[in-house]
Amino acid sequence: MELKVEHLSKSFETKEVLKDINFTFxxxxxxxxxxxxxSGKTTFFNCLNRDIPFEEGTFTLIDKEQSRPLELxxxxxxxxxxxxxxxxxxxxxxxxxxxxxxxKLDEKKTIDEYFEFMHIEKEDxxxxxxxxxxxxxxxxxxxxxxxxxxxxxxxxxPLTSLxxxxxxxxxxxxxxxxxxxILIFSTHIMELALSLCDEIVLLNHxxxxxIDRSHLTDQELxxxxxxxxxxxxxx
Amino acid sequence: xxxxxxxxxxxxNTYRVNTFIYSLKQIPxxxxxxxxxxxxxxxLKLLGTxxxxxxxxxxxxxxxxxxxxxxxxxxxxxxxxxxxxxxxxVLFFLTLIGALxxxxxxxxxxxxxxxxxILKMDSKEYTLSNYYYTMLKxxxxxxxxxxxxxxxxxxxxWICILFPFFIAGCKILxxxxxxxxxxxxxxxxxxxxxxxxxxxxxxxxxxxxxxxPYFGIVLPLPVAxxxxxxxxxxxxxxxxxxxxxxLYREIYKIILTNDNMNLASYKTTEISKQTxxxxxxxxxxxxxxxxxxxxxxxxxxxxxxxxxxxxxKKISLTIFAIIVAMxxxxxxxxxxxxxxxxILLVMLPYFVFIMYCINRxxxxxxxxxxxxxxxxxxxGFYRKPKVILNLFKERLKSVIIINLLPAFVxxxxxxxxxxxxxxxxxFIDYPILFFSILAxxxxxxxxxxxxYYLLQPYNAESETKSATxxxxxxxxxxxxxxxxxxxxxxxxxxxxxxxxxxxxxFVSLFLVYRYAPKTFHLKN
Numbered sequence: 185m186e187l188k189v190e191h192l193s194k195s196f197e198t199k200e201v202l203k204d205i206n207f208t209f210x211x212x213x214x215x216x217x218x219x220x221x222x223s224g225k226t227t228f229f230n231c232l233n234r235d236i237p238f239e240e241g242t243f244t245l246i247d248k249e250q251s252r253p254l255e256l257x258x259x260x261x262x263x264x265x266x267x268x269x270x271x272x273x274x275x276x277x278x279x280x281x282x283x284x285x286x287x288k289l290d291e292k293k294t295i296d297e298y299f300e301f302m303h304i305e306k307e308d309x310x311x312x313x314x315x316x317x318x319x320x321x322x323x324x325x326x327x328x329x330x331x332x333x334x335x336x337x338x339x340x341x342p343l344t345s346l347x348x349x350x351x352x353x354x355x356x357x358x359x360x361x362x363x364x365x366i367l368i369f370s371t372h373i374m375e376l377a378l379s380l381c382d383e384i385v386l387l388n389h390x391x392x393x394x395i396d397r398s399h400l401t402d403q404e405l406x407x408x409x410x411x412x413x414x415x416x417x418x419x
Numbered sequence: 420x421x422x423x424x425x426x427x428x429x430x431x432n433t434y435r436v437n438t439f440i441y442s443l444k445q446i447p448x449x450x451x452x453x454x455x456x457x458x459x460x461x462x463l464k465l466l467g468t469x470x471x472x473x474x475x476x477x478x479x480x481x482x483x484x485x486x487x488x489x490x491x492x493x494x495x496x497x498x499x500x501x502x503x504x505x506x507x508x509v510l511f512f513l514t515l516i517g518a519l520x521x522x523x524x525x526x527x528x529x530x531x532x533x534x535x536x537i538l539k540m541d542s543k544e545y546t547l548s549n550y551y552y553t554m555l556k557x558x559x560x561x562x563x564x565x566x567x568x569x570x571x572x573x574x575x576x577w578i579c580i581l582f583p584f585f586i587a588g589c590k591i592l593x594x595x596x597x598x599x600x601x602x603x604x605x606x607x608x609x610x611x612x613x614x615x616x617x618x619x620x621x622x623x624x625x626x627x628x629x630x631x632p633y634f635g636i637v638l639p640l641p642v643a644x645x646x647x648x649x650x651x652x653x654x655x656x657x658x659x660x661x662x663x664x665x666l667y668r669e670i671y672k673i674i675l676t677n678d679n680m681n682l683a684s685y686k687t688t689e690i691s692k693q694t695x696x697x698x699x700x701x702x703x704x705x706x707x708x709x710x711x712x713x714x715x716x717x718x719x720x721x722x723x724x725x726x727x728x729x730x731x732k733k734i735s736l737t738i739f740a741i742i743v744a745m746x747x748x749x750x751x752x753x754x755x756x757x758x759x760x761x762i763l764l765v766m767l768p769y770f771v772f773i774m775y776c777i778n779r780x781x782x783x784x785x786x787x788x789x790x791x792x793x794x795x796x797x798x799g800f801y802r803k804p805k806v807i808l809n810l811f812k813e814r815l816k817s818v819i820i821i822n823l824l825p826a827f828v829x830x831x832x833x834x835x836x837x838x839x840x841x842x843x844x845x846f847i848d849y850p851i852l853f854f855s856i857l858a859x860x861x862x863x864x865x866x867x868x869x870x871y872y873l874l875q876p877y878n879a880e881s882e883t884k885s886a887t888x889x890x891x892x893x894x895x896x897x898x899x900x901x902x903x904x905x906x907x908x909x910x911x912x913x914x915x916x917x918x919x920x921x922x923x924x925f926v927s928l929f930l931v932y933r934y935a936p937k938t939f940h941l942k943n
Binding site: 233234235256257259260261263267268269270271272276279280283284285328332334 | 710711712714715718719722723790791793794795797798799800802803806940941
């Protein structure tokens with residue numbers, strides 16, 4: 185499976201944020217999307233998720249020689265600030281989610297099995313989501329995105345505010361998910377991108393640029409990324 | 420202190436100017452032409468400053484003019500006795516209410532937060548300089564109108580001149596009391612959440628202000644004057660207390676971070692979001708046996724019963740009480756029954772406005788966004804046409820049912836009132852009256868929900884981003900207000916209402932089914 189982004193352009197008034205982007209993402213990989221503040225990473229995600237209109241561009245999903253436009257149900261979007269319906273308990277949110285996706289679920293697990301998988305404690309499962317900690321909300325957001333099993337998962341700095349234990353748990357979850365999926369992971373933290381992601385993609389000056397990391401040590405790769413960003417920014 | 424005041428005034432002015440430019444950008448269609456560069460446009464900044472100055476001048480005079488005209492001058496014309504003592508009496512007692520209800524100092528506003536917590540201005544200097552400015556505005560703003568309307572009411576000029584100083588004195592003394600109370604007990608006063616005794620104080624002085632003169636009982640002029648002079652002098656001494664007081668930052672840290680506010684991300688939208696969030700019923704024993712979307716919506720309604728069901732029940736009870744009270748009055752004053760009958764026969768349009776006021780649709784839509792759609796709209800599946808429409812159907816049912824409760828009580832009550840006040844020559848008027856009230860209720864329920872789905876006005880930060888939504892709501896209000904002036908027989912207006920409501924519902928539902936999947940998303 186491949187996600188092909190073609191001629192994507194997006195401007196805010198006179199500022200061109202994404203300039204005729206052409207890029208192909210492949211299944212089974214986690215892509216680390218790196219860029220400076222304001223470089224357009226979230227805008228890129230918002231375009232893919234159809235949250236904002238864009239001037240031009242197509243998104244195509246190519247699977248086994250067959251291609252079709254990318255649909256909403258193909259995408260899961262995990263935001264840096266977790267969004268969950270605060271009036272429901274964790275269990276109720278999962279029940280609702282499983283109810284409306286039941287015809288699509290291949291592997292049916294019980295609600296508690298899902299909670300176990302995401303390391304959500306028994307005593308927290310029947311608490312209102314408004315009383316969940318930041319990390320727990322984040323886990324719930326990730327969990328429903330996993331259950332929906334989208335082909336493409338967009339992750340907008342999802343680990344930035346998590347404690348080290350939860351962050352490590354989430355990293356393992358993401359690694360376990362990459363098979364049969366395309367994961368695009370946006371972050372500011374270079375170490376995180378290098379340790380988690382299979383490919384590094386820079387978004388700078390409105391274009392996507394893949395960094396070839398073959399035969400490079402982590403330090404050499406870091407230097408290369410910094411050089412690329414510095415070079416670009418000084419243009 | 421002067422420097423702090425000038426800085427804070429500049430901040431406030433910049434905020435107003437930018438709000439003015441921002442509102443230009445929000446005008447439908449025209450707004451798209453304006454670019455962000457407008458914020459640096461010198462001419463527009465100048466225009467914005469002029470608007471800001473005019474707003475400041477209006478804030479000094481307009482409110483006070485309306486207050487004296489409507490709350491005092493217009494009312495005393497209804498009373499027997501001399502207007503002089505009535506004017507002094509009413510304004511005297513209203514001032515005692517205003518001193519507690521409108522303190523300025525204990526009103527948590529965003530400009531205070533920006534100044535003291537974001538811009539790190541000295542809390543005492545900021546508070547006092549702005550407070551003195553506010554008191555100056557009170558004196559300057561009231562003076563022309565206490566003189567004008569006082570002289571028209573034959574009040575001696577020196578009392579007219581004394582009044583603004585008395586008003587400022589009352590406010591200062593009230594603040595001294597609240598500051599001292601905090602110092603002694605640690606109990607803070609929040610102007611937006613008056614405690615019970617303040618409400619009782621308000622009720623008592625409202626009765627003293629307005630009811631007593633009706634029976635010819637007023638505060639003797641010399642007594643009022645002695646109090647006014649004493650309080651004015653007390654106010655001057657109060658200033659010394661305000662100057663000596665040091666705990667302003669401590670107080671504002673509490674006021675601006677109470678359960679209505681979120682200091683970490685303070686915004687007006689954050690306040691309203693937090694307010695709606697606090698309305699979630701925390702009882703997790705509340706359950707639902709439904710499935711899918713119905714389950715989701717059922718839990719939403721049950722967990723927001725405080726906001727939705729309880730207020731509908733309260734409105735229903737109030738309507739019931741009014742109808743019982745009116746029935747009682749009919750027996751005591753038969754002429755009132757006759758008049759009511761005449762009114763009911765031709766004033767059905769009036770109830771369009773009443774139904775608009777009691778309909779919970781707009782508040783329900785807001786709660787839906789703040790506590791539910793705000794988070795759910797970030798999920799792709801939630802924006803699929805099938806999900807949007809399924810949930811819309813569930814919500815519509817709930818909103819209609821919630822609003823039908825008070826509508827049913829009102830409809831039945833009106834039929835009852837019409838019957839006992841002499842009835843009507845046409846029997847058909849009874850069912851028409853009954854069903855037209857229900858139709859209005861359904862109409863407003865559909866209207867608010869459809870507007871929300873078609874114009875979803877909020878962005879991810881819960882800020883309202885659609886001027887069109889505001890305009891549509893404004894037009895709805897104007898339409899309903901206009902109805903107050905129309906007099907049409909029950910049969911004609913009732914039939915028109917029922918037919919219009921049915922047609923409107925069909926058209927709106929069609930529009931939602933056609934366009935909501937495209938329009939129902941977070942605004943950018």
